[in-house]
Amino acid sequence: MIERLTTLLFCALVFASPFFASAWTETWIESAGAVVDAREEGSARVSLHVDLRIRGGWLTGLELTGLDPDLSLLESARAVLIGEDGRRYFPSVEVMGSGVVWLRFNRPNAPRRGRYRAELHYESPLAGPRTLDGRRGIEFTLPGFVDDLEGAEIRIIAPPEASLPRDFDPRAIVRHHIEDRDGEKIFSFRRIQLPRGRSFTVRVDLPSERPPLEIVEGRSFG
Secondary structure, eight states: OOOOOOOBOOOOOOEEETTEEOOOEEEEEEEEEEEEEOOSSSOEEEEEEEEEEEEEEOOOEEEEOSSOTTOEEOTTSOOEEEETTSOEEOOEEEEEETTEEEEEOOGGGOOOSEEEEEEEEEEEGGGSSEEETTEEEEEEEEOOBSSOBSEEEEEEEEOTTOBOOTTOOTTSSOEEEEEEETTEEEEEEEESOBOTTOOEEEEEEOOOOOOOOOOOTTOOOO
8 A cells, every 4th residue: 555645735715805805714624535436447437525624614615636637527426515404515616737626615605614525526547447567457546635534435446357456464554345246346445544644545456458369360270
């Protein structure tokens, strides 16, 4: 398991008028996770979620950084912030490039005090099946956060022939579970705590690609 230091910053911005920026908010990130559907070749479909708590003020902007620089939003699934009471807030989404995405909420309807789950759905070439260090595999990194997390979980939906890396240590601080289903295998990785600023990377291996069958004209087989 490899961990890299990246950052995922959530910034709360409140604008009183086009000419004046004031007010405040207290926001804590409590936990985060992602479901990575990488059953097919090409880009993986990622559903990222972040659980946060607003203790005061209101939230008009969330900045996510450290994501796949080449991500593209899924048109079939809108970004959303879901409150404890089930209320849904649909932000405008701006992909800024270099792995940065902004979620913006209009102030009259901006979320206020309470607990929420932010969800972002996108396609990621970086999370799809590819060659990693000379081996075929699937790898995903949950970037570091500005707060200590009480939990971080990554689920990878992979082809049925996928397996844990040979160097995976089951005694590590990462808990894991594997579930076989028809035509797919689901790997779940969880950390009970994730220190501030620490990223969380998981990987599963895939069999090497088989070379195409060479047909030689004029030769009989069997």
